[in-house]
Amino acid sequence: MKKPNKTALISCSNAQPRANSEKLTVLKTTLSSLGLLPVFGDCIYEKESVFSGTAKERAESLMSFYRDPEIRAIFDISGGDIANEILPYLDYDVIAKSSAVFWGYSDLTTVINAIFTKTGKQSVLYQVRNLISLHAQEQKANFSASFLEGKPDLFSFRYEMIQKDSMEGTVVGGNIRCLLKLAGTPYWPDMNGKILLLESLGGLVPQMTAYLNQLKQMGVFEQINGILLGTFTKMEEEKAYPSMPELVKRYAGKELPIAKTNEIGHNTNAKAIVIGQKMNFTKFS
Template identity: 50%
Template sequence: MERQSCCGQHAPLAGIQTAGLVCCSNGLPASAAAELERLQRVLADCGIETVCSPYLYAKDGVRSGSAVQRAERLMAFYNDPEIDAIFDVSGGDIANEILPYLDFAAIAKAKNRRGEPKQLWGYSDLTVLLNAVYAETGNPGVLYQMRYFTPERADTLFSFRYSFVQGNEMSGIVAGGNIRCLLKLAGTKFFPDLRGKLLLLEARSGLQPQMIAFLSQMQQMGIFEQISGILLGTFTQLEREGQRIEPLVQQFAGQLPIAKTEDIGHAADASAIVIGTYMHLSD
């Protein structure tokens, strides 16, 4: 049976007057300029002013700036009291390059105008930063690509449909995101403590061999013995080939409750979800 969840989330853009735009992963191609300008106009119509990092577009291969430059720009937005939220508009592979240069003590103290923790928004490779920030500070962040935002989604951005694959209830603080990118944190101090967590997994690329490898690594790390349940988003390439992720996950997850949603992942109409906040799902 399919259920609808809003996860107890607040209105997604409430209280955001000014947002910083960054690219912590791969720099954008020059051809993305029109899309970024559209986003700025859409946000302006919603009453949100945007301030752009000087490191948005790829200059050196895939980099928009050095790891230090990208980290410094991100920290500048965290430290700026006039910036209420940070929207990362990138994706790709290199977000973990900036981790050693972030000041997590400053991130932990950063607040928006409402006195709440300043949130980073991003998806895909930004799974790395969202989970590292949560692991190091306890602060939540939003798994969502703002380049896809439209005003029509404002009231339903955090709403998603789901159904249970096995079990009928699960709850916990949400961690995870893109399975490949989450596992880049394995063995580092930035990997989140997954005990009692509700683990979100999704992917854009990867077929059965890659998924078996990822799930095997997670099994060998003891993750399935720690978590309270698994929420599966979309697995774009795998599902495009007519394959399903659910039977694979069941082979590794034992009797853990597992739910599936088609609304969280890499699609342009995907919903958002907060990493680092409590969620309860039931059939």
């Protein structure tokens, strides 16, 4: 008899409001309908303010799933601001040996890049709540094809080279604001030869200018092989000027390859991307 695809649902960042319990039940039902066996962690809902538990408790909730040999994937359903407080309490040796793969986005950029930095282990930048979103049918079809059948559907996204013709390297990064929380810590990824993925939900020109100049002053643009820009939701909704691609060209310079995709980020139709995977981007004629 085939073993079930046992998966975990956790919340390492801001806790889920109790009002979201019905949605999470729908998510659990949806995952079950796709042939998965979802299990909720101990730290999901608000207990005190934005916390579903202490940093140690949330870290232990995550580690309990990494220690479970039956767990295939760990889906973080949270986002917000506080995921980085669990980083000192994770057992990276256990994570490195586990076959479980971590999935999350937004503030979980901190956890995903810390795992890669400490272990070299790949994780997936994707929010599983997309399966019950506005684009649920498309998301479920893509997810099922990739997760259950090994097809590229969920990970295949369109892009265009907007500066230079090609770039190649291992992908790191994610949400620009959250990634920068790792600056100056032991969890900051080695940027040499990497493709830096950047995306954001909020923020306009002042915030993006600050983030990009921090990256510039850290020497990141001199170390990486290129930049992959995902969606910048608020910037794009408000048609901010200068646009994010224009700002990136201004601060990263004219020699660094840059690609843009509208299919990675916070939008509910977003595709997934593997952080820690080597990728090649080429201009299409």
